[in-house]
Amino acid sequence: MIEFEAEPDRVRLTAAYRRHMRGAFVPYRGTGLALAGLAVVALLPAPRMVATLLASSAVLFIFFSPALLLHRVVKQAWRRNRGSTSWTLSEEGLRAEDEGGYGLTRWSEVTRVEQLRDQLYVKLDGGRAIFLPTVALSAEKQQELLDFLRARDLLA
Secondary structure, rough: EEEEEEOOOOHHHHHHHHHHOOOOOHHHHHHHHHHHHHHHHHHOOOOHHHHHHHHHHHHHHHHHHHHHHHHHHHHHHHHHOOEEEEEEEOEEEEEEEEEEEEEEEEHEEEEEEEEOOOOEEEEHHHHHHEEOOOOOOOOHHHHHHHHHHHHOOOEE
């Protein structure tokens, strides 16, 4: 059994959600690329205003729409995960407890665990995820945690 307590960090939470949601950004960027292509085609015979409008729309879809989506998701997640969380990894599963309550995620729900700098990205069935901040753990405790996950063949 491994137990530790962790404080949330908005920068790390944003990085984790950016990794988790990268597939959700594809339609926005694809639309932006299509608009950029139309802007290039519109430069040839059409007035410059149409090409400018298409090009600016392309920039919005490629860069600003994913950033806005990420900002909104992290803002909602931050409201839920502001306080300190106690984490327990055991044979039973991954237990999280904070001021709002507690929950248990069984290992059978976990599809994969990835290391992201000072946190673990725990991918679950159904496209869900849990982010475990490990920055406060000592090197020995981090190694024990990684060995625990490797033993269950979960660490990517």
